[in-house]
Amino acid sequence: MADKGKKKKSKKPPDPGEELMAKIVSLAKRRSFVFQSSEIYGGLKSCYDYGPLGVELKRNIKEEWWRSTVLSREDVVGLDASIIMHPKVWEASGHVGGFSDPLVDCKECKNRFRADILEPSPEGDTRCPDCGGELTQPRQFNLMFRTHLGSVEDDASTVYLRPETAQAMFVDFATVQAAGRLKLPFGIAQIGKAFRNEIVVEHFTYRSCEFEQMELEYFVEPGADEKWYDYWRKTRLEWYSSLGARAESLRLRDHTKDELAHYARACTDVEYKYPWGWGELEGIANRTDYDLKQHAQSSGKRLTYFDTQTNKHIVPFVIEPSAGVDRSALMFLIDAYHEEPPPEGKKEGRVVLRLHPRLAPIKVAVLPLVRKDGMPEIAREIVKEFWRHSVNAFYDEKDSVGRRYRRQDEAGTPYCITVDGQTKEDETVTIRERDSMKQDRIKVAEAVEVVRERLVGPAKP
Numbered sequence: 001m002a003d004k005g006k007k008k009k010s011k012k013p014p015d016p017g018e019e020l021m022a023k024i025v026s027l028a029k030r031r032s033f034v035f036q037s038s039e040i041y042g043g044l045k046s047c048y049d050y051g052p053l054g055v056e057l058k059r060n061i062k063e064e065w066w067r068s069t070v071l072s073r074e075d076v077v078g079l080d081a082s083i084i085m086h087p088k089v090w091e092a093s094g095h096v097g098g099f100s101d102p103l104v105d106c107k108e109c110k111n112r113f114r115a116d117i118l119e120p121s122p123e124g125d126t127r128c129p130d131c132g133g134e135l136t137q138p139r140q141f142n143l144m145f146r147t148h149l150g151s152v153e154d155d156a157s158t159v160y161l162r163p164e165t166a167q168a169m170f171v172d173f174a175t176v177q178a179a180g181r182l183k184l185p186f187g188i189a190q191i192g193k194a195f196r197n198e199i200v201v202e203h204f205t206y207r208s209c210e211f212e213q214m215e216l217e218y219f220v221e222p223g224a225d226e227k228w229y230d231y232w233r234k235t236r237l238e239w240y241s242s243l244g245a246r247a248e249s250l251r252l253r254d255h256t257k258d259e260l261a262h263y264a265r266a267c268t269d270v271e272y273k274y275p276w277g278w279g280e281l282e283g284i285a286n287r288t289d290y291d292l293k294q295h296a297q298s299s300g301k302r303l304t305y306f307d308t309q310t311n312k313h314i315v316p317f318v319i320e321p322s323a324g325v326d327r328s329a330l331m332f333l334i335d336a337y338h339e340e341p342p343p344e345g346k347k348e349g350r351v352v353l354r355l356h357p358r359l360a361p362i363k364v365a366v367l368p369l370v371r372k373d374g375m376p377e378i379a380r381e382i383v384k385e386f387w388r389h390s391v392n393a394f395y396d397e398k399d400s401v402g403r404r405y406r407r408q409d410e411a412g413t414p415y416c417i418t419v420d421g422q423t424k425e426d427e428t429v430t431i432r433e434r435d436s437m438k439q440d441r442i443k444v445a446e447a448v449e450v451v452r453e454r455l456v457g458p459a460k461p
Ligand SMILES: [Zn+2]
Pocket: 106, 107, 108, 109, 110, 111, 128, 129, 130, 131, 132, 133
């Protein structure tokens, strides 16, 4: 994820993209998807908390990724490595020496900027974009968060919060390969937090200092790397559309030669058309044998693969699809957001999140039409039946049924089941579909099966 940020210059009238983002941010807070961290203390720049709906959305995204990348394949295994690793890892990976941005400070207002994205004036000098003040000379600023392991704060105890999850898969390569007797090609996958002390943070949760990654290191025979690079580009792009993201808002963008990181032979971004323009969702890189060689040299340990066909030790190449959980969550929220005008003869329109049922935080809301005549009791029993089958169901009896439907539309809940007067007579309920608002009558006994069948939906493994 090596994309560059842009600093906004001056206040312009709001454009449609900004207005849409303002609505998403507002909905995200109002419905408790995601909001500023530590708000009662004024918030903390670029730190966010996921509320009850957001945590479910994020869990579902991670589960879908894990299911398609690890659990539906013979050739990929999982890993959950420590966030703090030996400091030598980051020397070998190049992060201690090279993972930095050139920064300048304004001598007047003391604001800090990335020197590489400031634009010089027509006269050719660069001044503070905020106040016009004079800037210092650029200094290299390392993006890794530093801390100390143990009680003594000296150089020997300095450790870093990982800036990517990937390095653990290289460092643990030999152990994992040997334990599983894994044959090339094979992959090691991990989901976890990573940290970068970014100076430019922007677009809500899109670029922040603490984020979660879903990374796969897929090891292949040298020479097979281009074939697998193409395979993963295609596979990863399809993953997003299989979960409902609009295909016309997704694209692959190959990096130009001067954009490539020093270790990469080729890199593609899966990009999404965000309200502010195209931006990276995921990077797919051909990292060659760079990382394994670096760690072998630095540790003095053998990080090779024994090819029984040729009786030779080889250093595999690696293809890395690296996706952001937070970016995906934001993208799916934006993509799902729809404002619908009032239907003919009605006054009220609605806001609906057309989230794929697999991603929806709540799968089904169960509503008694009124709070009497035994309807709440029946509805609660139905909820329990869903829970017993691991389907996240939600009971709601407050306000009119119309308002309850609207609340679920806004939360992205694909189905509402309503218990009404007829339920006691013939053991049926209505099931309402979120997008079409179409209602059917089904048997209470079939409710779990009907919802579960629809949840399997069109998503491919
Ligand atoms: Zn300034």
